[in-house]
Amino acid sequence: MSVLIVGSTALDSIKTPTAENPRLLGGSASHAAVAASFFAPVKLVGVVGKDFPKKYVTLYKKHRIDLSGLQVQEGKTFHWSGEYEVNMNNRRTLLTELGVFEKFTPHLPTEHKKSPFVLLANIAPALQHHVLDQMAKPKFVVADTMDLWLNIALDDLIRLIKRVDGFVLNDSEAHQLTKEDNVFAALKKLHKMGPKYVIIKKGSHGSILSGPKGAFICPAYPLPKVVDPTGAGDSFVGGMMGYLSTAKGGVDANIRRAMIYGSVVASYCCEGFGLNRTTRVKRADIDKRVSDLERLTKF
Ligand code: AMP
Secondary structure, three states: OOEEEEOOOEEEEEEOOOOEEEEEEEOHHHHHHHHHOOOOOEEEEEEEEOOOOHHHHHHHHHOOEEEEEEEEEOOOOEEEEEEEOOOOOOEEEEEEEOHHHHHOOOOOOHHHHHOOEEEEOOOOHHHHHHHHHHOOOOOEEEEEOOHHHHHHOHHHHHHHHHHOOEEEEEHHHHHHHHOOOOHHHHHHHHHHOOOOEEEEEOHHHOEEEEEOOEEEEEOOOOOOOOOOOOOHHHHHHHHHHHHHHHOOOOHHHHHHHHHHHHHHHHHHHHOOOOOOOHHHOOHHHHHHHHHHHHHHHOO
């Protein structure tokens, strides 16, 4: 089964304490799509401008990502720039140039509307709604978000949360949304808002799932060095959705293992700038780190 991924397709300029890299391939949908492609066929929906480098289209194609839902419009590709502190859990946005994103409306090709697994990666909640409105009975829909939408589109976001099966957000967003400091209390409140599965991401400390079978504490892969964590959250949820879409036995039976696979793909993402490392990974590398995590957490 394939995964439909809708989100931002961007050029990212990233600054860390030791290096700077301009105009890398980025965006929530790009990271999630590459991550999911290790497990399943992926259909990407997004928008780029006429300035979008051909080498990035080639990269998508190397991962066999279906680009029939990628619009190419007159104008500039969405450009985001961020800077990390020495503690790479802390980042600030330096620049957001919307470009063609400003007037973007995601139109799904007919074939895409039947996709069973849908990932609404981080974009404006109104656009996430627009995608859901076009879908014909998807089997499993997960939405991701960011603090910006909590600040400027809260009503749309709350309506969206009611419409999805799974909702993913990071710990500070969960705190902002629920006013709860305790992550388990936040999970409880988030369930009351609608979704059957809620995942709170905690950066280098992993993530916590709350679902019908209770809670699951998913570790992050222990990395001795992080080069650039941009897109780690998107890689996590993309990898998870890719794995889930091909696993036999339904979501409940597979979501924990799917999170582990997502966590491992996210670890590769952190080892290079943008998608530089992730796009060089092989499925066997992923399986090796999954085995490592299995050993590290068994008791
Ligand atoms: P993450 O590190 O998982 O938070 O995701 C970083 C990605 O989010 C980058 O590749 C950015 O291009 C993308 N991004 C940043 N701001 C926005 C925004 N306002 N809407 C959608 N995507 C964004």
